Amino acid sequence: MLLRPPGVYRADGDTTLLIDVLRAGGYAAGRRVLDLGTGTGALALAAARAGAASVTAVDLSLRSVAAAWFNAQVSRTPVTVRWGDLFGPVRGERFDLLLANPPYVPAEAVAPPRHRITRCWDAGPDGRLLLDRICAGAADMLTDDGVALIVHSTVCDEDTTVAALQATGMKSQVVARTTIPFGPVMRARAGLLAARGLVQPDQRDEEIVVVEARHRA
Template sequence: MILLCPPGVYRAQSDTQLLAGHLDRHVTGRNVLDLGTGTGALALTAARAGAASVTAVDLSWRCVAATRLNSLLHRTAATVHRGDLFEPLGGKRFGVIVANPPYVPSTGPVLPRHTAARSWDGGPDGRAVLDRICDGAADHLDPDGVLLLVHSEVCGPQATVDRLAAAGMVADVVDSARIPFGPVMRSRAGLLERRGLIAAGDRLEELVVVEARRG
């Protein structure tokens, strides 16, 4: 799928592709929410896979505009909101929630809001946004709803499973892929080594897909 990606908008990469491969099994006939939509890649994939409706959310106005434009170009219906994760949704629930959140460990706890780094900076341990999704997903899922999210092993897949369990969900790692570091991970390899998040000289990263259901 060819998508327009204006400057400052995260271009879909291997993590998005890995997660997209799991949508066909879950989204047909269901209302789908894409958190942190970026270019709208996952939202449009869900629509093409037969979702009953697609809602997309992003904090960035550029991403909102990109997703709306890509939806028009691909003749795909999607409702796009500008806002912080679940904030613009009120009490609405969904059959499927998908998310490729910012998860790269960053130098400090303050997350950027007005630069492209907001698409990947995840705080010191990479979990600043990821944990918020884990904590809030159950309140926005149908009783038989499914959460699908992707992140790097440096964030701790077991920490994600445990966090979801604490929020009343049953979660498992259902897929993984080992890929070379991209530009951002390469630029922070020294930082990750010093924090013990990767082994010295390791320049391969394992991506994981976590699937969770309400318990």
């Protein structure tokens, strides 16, 4: 059980899928790990428990930073938690594994709200506000044999993610996928998403994918 104060993202099916991939692939063992947008710290804790050499967790939300730090302390799991925007707090460092479960739900507004819970999932008109930034910056944060694992809905188009990572010189591919029912946010926005052509009018589930990227040999 993880502490989740109001305003902090609740770990859900996307987090579970990424943790399953992390464990099954042995990605974390002996590696320096960066968890972007850590929320409650669920991914960071999973990486540490999977044998990571070190884990650094970053979030822009002070509540999330506090929650992740508290959860790491209570579980006696070694995780360094930093406050800031994506790569900013770790600029100049390199990691062997980058984990990211960013906000990816398409929203009406271009910019996410600063202080409301919707900041945990709002990601601009196409859901790629944070995804595109992560794809553009991931290569520079990884060691030569480093790997990035990014999870998001196919509503945001996994082909765009794969292509964006390849544009930075990395090899990328979808390594896992699962279908889950729309949650409350997606159900509330089904009409908006259908009007934008992002889902079918009668669609009430979504596919979640994990995209892997690594430097070309």
